Amino acid sequence: MPIYYPDILEQTTAPRTFSYGDKDVMLYALGIGMGRDPMDARELDFTYEKNLKVVPTAATVLAAAGGRQGRTPPQVPDGKRLSEINFLMVVHGEQKVELHQPLPVSGTFTAESRTIGAYDKGKDKGAVIVNETVWRDEAGEKVATLTGSTFARGDGGFGGPSDGAPEPHPIPERAPDLSVDFETRPDQALLYRLNGDRNPLHSDPDVARRAGFPRPILHGLCTYGITCRAVLQAIADYDPNRILSHQARFSAPVFPGDTITVDLWRDGPVISFEARVKERGATVIKNGKTVLRA
Incomplete structure (x- = not known):
């Protein structure tokens, strides 16, 4: 339809x-x-x-x-x-x-x-x-x-507005205030999928190859959760009650076993972040923004 x-x-x-x-x-x-x-x-x-x-x-x-x-x-x-x-x-x-x-x-x-x-x-x-x-x-x-x-990707041309979508959060132009590395496990997608998302793209090598990937990829929401973990660890002293909101854009896949580097910028209660896989030169999360409670 x-x-x-x-x-x-x-x-x-x-x-x-x-x-x-x-x-x-x-x-x-x-x-x-x-x-x-x-x-x-x-x-x-x-x-x-x-x-x-x-x-x-x-x-x-x-x-x-x-x-x-x-x-x-x-x-x-x-x-x-x-x-x-x-x-x-x-x-x-x-x-x-x-x-x-x-x-x-x-x-x-x-x-x-x-x-x-x-x-x-x-x-x-x-x-x-x-x-x-x-x-x-x-x-x-x-x-x-x-x-x-x-x-x-397959549903353009329906006649709706082309402009007006929310603008992405701008990342500061200065160098990150701090960076945190997280090693993902080779079996991490197999564990994360038990939260409910059992898309075989994250578990079945044949499905992944048909989708154009050399092996199953990590769930984007898992990478998103890792960026929240970075804020908890590096800035919020592991207190989840300090986080009011957490948002990000997905820009590239992560493969289980990759090391994810989360770069963070702090400006008062606003934390900007991006995530990258250095080994592949890939930015996997862009325009991230966490707002801390006052």
Whole structure:
């Protein structure tokens, strides 16, 4: 089905209820490489239930806790046309997590999603679709807002606006204030996929080769989580409650086993960051921005 504009801006999903627990929180932390040193008490707090803390970017996977998969079908009001993009031709463009309150170790929540933007880059250039998901707790209070953009390579030419998409966060022109290296494990994608994203691109060598990669690639959201880990470690003293929001653009794949270098710039409560794989000369995350709580 094609994209219908402006009908797509009224496209939502029905509220859905989900729960997660401490096991899901710990699995996410292990999936982004925390706990490699079991004697490091600061990271143990994210991987052991004794004094358990939640990595803020875990919000990107906790709605799929326990391996539940599948998209909630979109819906539109009567008289509007339902849009559908070609999911075989999409890549994750940007991701932002904003926390209205710190994530608890466990709980039951309701999530509802809607399309908040659709930008036409041209018939042969694709489209950018922006979706927002809001979590609420059992009292109806906002917990988190997740905003993500999808680059739909096969869906341009639908007649929507070409301009107006959110501008990327500018990175300071000075040298980074500090840099942190993270070695990923050769089997890291096999562990991270247990958070819920079982796309075989991250596990099956044959699927990866058919997609044009020499071997399975690491999930983009895993790399995104590693950049949040960098802020926690280097700037926030491992206190997840200090992180109000974390956002980034995906620019190149990471292969399990790569060493990721996260460059950070601090300007008051705003932390800018980018991530790169030095061995391949590839920048894998661009225009990153973390906002710390006052």
